Amino acid sequence: MDTIAAIATGLTDSGIGIIRLSGPEAITIADRIFTPANRDTRLADLPGYRACFGRIIYDDTVYDEAIALVMRAPKTYTREDVVELNCHGGISVLKKVLELLISLGVRPAEPGEFTKRAFLNGRIDLAQAESVMDLIHAKNDMAIASSLKQLSGALGKTIRHLREKLLYNIAYIESALDDPENYSLDGFDEKLTQLVDKLSISIQSLLHSYDNGRLLTEGIRTVIVGKPNAGKSSVLNFLMGEERAIVTDIEGTTRDTLEETINVDGITLSVVDTAGIRETDNTVEKIGIEKALSSIEEADLILYIVDGTRPLDENDEEIMSKIKGKPSITLLNKNDQQLVVDKLSISEKIDTHFLEISALEHRGYEEFSSLLREMFFSNEVKSNSELMITSARHKALLSEALSSLDRVRESINAGMGEDFYTIDLMAAYASLGKILGEELEDDLVDKIFSEFCMGK
Ligand code: GDP
Numbered sequence: 054m055d056t057i058a059a060i061a062t063g064l065t066d067s068g069i070g071i072i073r074l075s076g077p078e079a080i081t082i083a084d085r086i087f088t089p090a091n092r093d094t095r096l097a098d099l100p101g102y103r104a105c106f107g108r109i110i111y112d113d114t115v116y117d118e119a120i121a122l123v124m125r126a127p128k129t130y131t132r133e134d135v136v137e138l139n140c141h142g143g144i145s146v147l148k149k150v151l152e153l154l155i156s157l158g159v160r161p162a163e164p165g166e167f168t169k170r171a172f173l174n175g176r177i178d179l180a181q182a183e184s185v186m187d188l189i190h191a192k193n194d195m196a197i198a199s200s201l202k203q204l205s206g207a208l209g210k211t212i213r214h215l216r217e218k219l220l221y222n223i224a225y226i227e228s229a230l231d232d233p234e235n236y237s238l239d240g241f242d243e244k245l246t247q248l249v250d251k252l253s254i255s256i257q258s259l260l261h262s263y264d265n266g267r268l269l270t271e272g273i274r275t276v277i278v279g280k281p282n283a284g285k286s287s288v289l290n291f292l293m294g295e296e297r298a299i300v301t302d303i304e305g306t307t308r309d310t311l312e313e314t315i316n317v318d319g320i321t322l323s324v325v326d327t328a329g330i331r332e333t334d335n336t337v338e339k340i341g342i343e344k345a346l347s348s349i350e351e352a353d354l355i356l357y358i359v360d361g362t363r364p365l366d367e368n369d370e371e372i373m374s375k376i377k378g379k380p381s382i383t384l385l386n387k388n389d390q391q392l393v394v395d396k397l398s399i400s401e402k403i404d405t406h407f408l409e410i411s412a413l414e415h416r417g418y419e420e421f422s423s424l425l426r427e428m429f430f431s432n433e434v435k436s437n438s439e440l441m442i443t444s445a446r447h448k449a450l451l452s453e454a455l456s457s458l459d460r461v462r463e464s465i466n467a468g469m470g471e472d473f474y475t476i477d478l479m480a481a482y483a484s485l486g487k488i489l490g491e492e493l494e495d496d497l498v499d500k501i502f503s504e505f506c507m508g509k
Contacts, residue, residue, distance in 0.1 A: 054133065054170075056082060057162035058154045060147045061508030067142035072150055073508055074138075074159060075131045075167055080123060082157050083136040086111045086150070087121050096136065101125035109138065111153055117146050131167050132174035165505025169498070172490055178209040179490025179501070183444055186505050192272060192314060192321045199441050207440050208447070211259070212485050215252055215454075219482045222248060226471045226478075242465050245474065249458050249465075252481075256455050262441040263448045272314055272321035273425075276348045278376060279358030280368035284386040287412035288358050289324060292317065292421070318422045322354070346375060354428075355381035357405065361392035365399070373402045381405040382424060389414045446501070450484045457481035 056076025062069065074083055084096045089107035099105060103123050109116040122137040129135040140146055155161060163169075165186070172182045184203035191197040222245060229236035279285045293315045313324045325348045349355065355376045359369065383399055385392055389411040396407055406424055410417030442448060457480040464473045486492045 056159050057166055057170075058151060058159045059162040059167075059508035060151055061137070061167075062142065062147075064144060064507075066144055070140050070142035070144070070147040071508075072138040072140065072147060072154070073162075073167065074136045074154065075129070075133045075162075075170060076159075077134065078158070079134040079136045080125075082154060082159055083121060083123075083138065085157060086116075086153055087119065087138070089121075096121055096123050099123045101128060109140070109150055109153075116150050116153065117141055127174075127176075130176075131170040132176050133170060162508065163503065164507050165502035165509055168505060168509055169502040172498075172502075178206065179498075180208045180212070180444075180447065180488055181206055182490070183446075183501065184208075185509065187443055189506055189509065192316070196321070196443075199443065202440060203443075208442065209489055211255070211440060212488050215255060216482055216485050218248060218252060219478050219485075223475050223478045223482065226475050230472060238471060241471065246462065246465055249461050253455060253458050256451050256458070259440070259442050260448060260451050260455070263443070272323035274348075274351060274353045275322040275324045275356060276352040276354075277324060277356045277358060278349065278372050279386075280360070280366070280372065283358040283360040284412045285358045288356070288384060288386060288410070289313065289315075291410075291412040291415055291418070292322075292324075317425055320422075320425055322425075324356075325352075349375055349379065352379060355379045357381050357383045357403075359383060359385050359394055359399070360387060361385040361394045361409065362387045362390045364393055369399075370402075373399065377403050380428065382421070382428075383407050384417075384421075385409045386412055388416065447488050450487050453484040454481040457484065 054076055056074060056078040058072060058074040061071045061073040080096050086109050087096060087105075087107055088110045089095070089105050091107075094105060096105060101124050105121045105123070107119065107121065109119050117140045119141075120139040122139065124130075124135040124137075126132055126134050138150065140150060151161070168177075168182045168185050171177050172179055181204055184200045187200035188197065188204060191200055225236065226238075226241075229238045229241070277285050277289060293313060315322050315324055357372065357376060359365070381403060383396075383403075383405045385394060385396070385407060388409040392409065399405065400407075406428070408417055408420050408424060410421065442451070457477045460477040461474050461481070464470075464477065483492050490498065
């Protein structure tokens with residue numbers, strides 16, 4: 054293994070910037086550029102988990118003041134020797150120090166390479182490694198809790214448990230075929246059917262958790278619809294708490310679609326704000342409308358903004374016909390004024406939840422937030438202790454394993470004989486193993502880690 058280094062903190066000027074080194078030469082090389090304030094000290098003499106203040110100096114050039122953290126293998130993130138240089142957070146300073154390290158033989162790390170080493174050195178399984186990335190990208194409290202759960206190895210534990218059961222039965226069949234005198238296959242079909250059913254249920258429940266998992270990591274795909282001037286932009290601004298969308302009195306000014314991520318008390322909405330849906334000859338606006346319609350198809354939630362001060366018109370009829378059947382919240386906006394819209398005329402057309410709000414006077418946020426919670430997190434997702442899968446890769450592998458188990462069941466029903474069962478049991482075993490990073494081809498591992506941040 055060579056020694057790698059990267060800037061581990063964000064690439065913007067900040068108070069502190071960290072350069073991380075990992076590998077057999079990490080401490081020796083850090084020693085060459087780092088002069089402790091107490092000149093009698095050397096990093097190489099420090100035990101693990103020690104910090105040392107000093108300066109980064111090489112060839113009489115002073116680069117920065119820094120604190121060096123020495124962590125010794127194997128109790129480190131990568132299981133290798135690790136040094137972290139806490140420098141001042143100027144990007145140019147950090148880049149210069151990194152270049153200096155490279156000139157001394159350190160290799161710049163690939164994105165995710167530190168975590169990859171943690172995986173290759175057996176400190177974490179692949180599902181845990183992937184959760185590190187989820188954690189970094191987590192947009193809200195629930196996503197953080199879910200990735201921390203996976204980081205703790207909970208998914209790996211469940212998968213390992215399933216694999217043990219499979220392996221035991223594969224081994225049993227093999228032994229019975231080799232040594233029929235000592236291992237009996239009487240009644241085995243029945244037992245195996247029961248096991249296959251049980252394992253299938255576990256896998257299915259993990260698969261079901263995927264949609265909730267996606268809602269957590271990517272946010273609830275939300276589309277805002279409503280006729281022109283209903284107050285869509287105002288509602289979006291209100292929910293975001295900032296003036297981002299442009300609000301005007303001229304009809305049809307929200308031309309194209311805007312995409313925003315907003316946090317409503319820990320729940321992430323990934324919002325598509327669309328142009329008012331109505332017939333139009335204006336091409337720019339038309340594009341927005343088409344986008345709005347296709348967004349509706351893919352939405353998890355529709356926010357239907359109704360101008361409560363104006364009677365419903367054909368625009369509203371059109372919108373209702375488009376969003377029919379989708380989970381929706383109808384926001385009767387402008388309740389700072391007299392509301393004239395009759396809820397019944399809406400509820401007889403679409404199945405929806407109603408809230409009266411005023412985007413202008415910022416009324417109704419609490420009610421909106423608790424309705425959201427109720428709709429999406431009531432029983433299933435509320436408990437953070439539930440294990441969820443969030444990765445499309447995991448989903449695909451679990452589906453594969455499930456199909457293999459289906460084939461085992463078919464073979465049993467068709468009376469194919471035990472040696473047939475093992476083929477598909479092995480396939481299920483292998484698919485599950487890939488979640489943990491076993492039996493994965495190297496290039497796939499590389500691909501997974503390449504999606505990581507630099508320095509992680
Ligand atoms: P959009 O075309 O649906 O995006 O509507 P806008 O957000 O641009 O708002 C249209 C008009 O309605 C603007 O003049 C807003 O100031 C006004 N408006 C929006 N929300 C409210 C509200 O809650 N109360 C009142 N009185 N006016 C509002």
